[in-house]
Amino acid sequence: xxxxxxxxxxxxxxxxxxxxxxxxxxxxxxxxxxxxxxxxxxxxxxxxxxxxxxxxxxxxxxxxxxxxxxxxxxxxxxxxxxxxxxxxxxxxxxxxxxxxxxxxxxxxxxxxxxxxxxxxxxxxxxxxxxxxxxxxxxxxxxxxxxxxxxxxxxxxxxxxxxxxxxxxxxxxxxxxxxxxxxxxxxxxxxxxxxxxxxxxxxxxxxxxxxxxxxxxxxxxxxxxxxxxxxxxxxxxxxxxxxxxxxxxxxxxxxxxxxxxxxxxxxxxxxxxxxxxxxxxxxxxxxxxxxxxxxxxxxxxxxxxxxxxxxxxxxxxxxxxxxxxxxxxxxxxxxxxxxxxxxxxxxxxxxxxxxxxxxxxxxxxxxxxxxxxxxx
Ligand SMILES: *Cc1c(COP(=O)(O)O)cnc(C)c1O
Numbered sequence: 486x487x488x489x490x491x492x493x494x495x496x497x498x499x500x501x502x503x504x505x506x507x508x509x510x511x512x513x514x515x516x517x518x519x520x521x522x523x524x525x526x527x528x529x530x531x532x533x534x535x536x537x538x539x540x541x542x543x544x545x546x547x548x549x550x551x552x553x554x555x556x557x558x559x560x561x562x563x564x565x566x567x568x569x570x571x572x573x574x575x576x577x578x579x580x581x582x583x584x585x586x587x588x589x590x591x592x593x594x595x596x597x598x599x600x601x602x603x604x605x606x607x608x609x610x611x612x613x614x615x616x617x618x619x620x621x622x623x624x625x626x627x628x629x630x631x632x633x634x635x636x637x638x639x640x641x642x643x644x645x646x647x648x649x650x651x652x653x654x655x656x657x658x659x660x661x662x663x664x665x666x667x668x669x670x671x672x673x674x675x676x677x678x679x680x681x682x683x684x685x686x687x688x689x690x691x692x693x694x695x696x697x698x699x700x701x702x703x704x705x706x707x708x709x710x711x712x713x714x715x716x717x718x719x720x721x722x723x724x725x726x727x728x729x730x731x732x733x734x735x736x737x738x739x740x741x742x743x744x745x746x747x748x749x750x751x752x753x754x755x756x757x758x759x760x761x762x763x764x765x766x767x768x769x770x771x772x773x774x775x776x777x778x779x780x781x782x783x784x785x786x787x788x789x790x791x792x793x794x795x796x797x798x799x800x801x802x803x804x805x806x807x808x809x810x811x812x813x814x815x816x817x818x819x820x821x822x823x824x825x826x827x828x829x830x831x832x833x834x835x836x837x838x839x840x841x842x843x844x845x846x847x848x849x850x851x852x853x854x855x856x857x858x859x860x
Contacts, residue, residue, distance in 0.1 A: 493836055493845045495797030496673055500840035501737075505730055509679075512725035522721050531724040534731055535684055539658040541666070543693035545685040546719035547700055550647040550669025551578040553683040555585065556717045557643045557665045558617060560695040563588050567616040571645075572602045573806035573817075574825040575621045579645050580806050588616065590815065592807050594822040598765050600624060600778070600832075603824075604632035617641045622649035622659045624801070624834075625675065625741075625775035626767065630654050630662045643667060646686075648775035650676050651738045655769040660686040665696070670727055675741070675775050676734050678723040740839035741774035747843060748777060748835065751850040760857050776801055777837035783856075784833050790856045796849055799834045 516527060528546045535544040547553045563569060565587035571579050573592040580590040593606035602620045618637050620628040625648050633642065642663030646652075649659040650668055660666025670682030685696050698705050703714035749763045762780040766772050778801065781787055788798050805825040807817035819826065835849055 492795035553667035601628035625773035627654035
């Protein structure tokens, strides 16, 4: 039985720990016994298991999702004078890495249905200086990759898969659709490490080698450096933990999808249809519900009301990137990307982690009924 008044967190890893504890402890014991902590056999084994899981030829463990994006752009020789097209409605890192390399993020708006990059806007933004396009499979639903690939032509596509591990676009994993895929194992992602971690994927053998070299200061063989890379290495302990958790991932995604379907049914049943707009599931886009994001009126007041009832929620993302102070020099202004800006005002993420109980979702929706319908 679910306690009628216990807080309902947006996310709670303690519930998952009960399920994975024995496997994770056994995995860590392996690492303790070998005393090998950086890269090595655990990372190699994780890479092989991810290759199989994702159906991709090369997987390269790295230090974070941010570093995966950074290394991908470095390996593609993105630098000063280059432009990289992405959206302003994403986590900061997607555009931050572009600026760190001296290149210019060229923002294009999102589509209102999936919050993902608008391929028509990409086509209009391409210039001879465009060196890469970064679509984000935001909240766990794949971008319109067919239209995007058509718009991109020969320009490399760097997929930001940090929220989309396990998502399959018409049967093909995100990360296997573009030139290179960038994954995050931040603890709250659908597959989370016990610290930072990330993964690069590609089907291009030459690029894979370049990414592997980029991970270790551009070095191959030892102490011979052909170009300047970084320290983007993954720890053996994180790899061992991720290997222990990977077999659970599809089950967790199934629970997230069940939770999303349940929310949708509840909104209809209680008469919130037309007030609360659930996330549309587009055909073939394989939504894995990293976040369950609704559009609602009076968003901030609702969030406060839910908090008052112990219900966690979050705004991903409250400020579009073209409106961030650190990107002021790019010269964008409010109104440039109306769909992204509208999303920042309307979106609210509700508890969707795999261990959320049906009764908890009922309480979340009941609180929303109270807020909007007053009963
Ligand atoms: C989490 C995330 C990142 C960054 O990943 P880290 O592992 O935290 O560095 C990048 N892009 C998106 C869309 C993310 O959600």
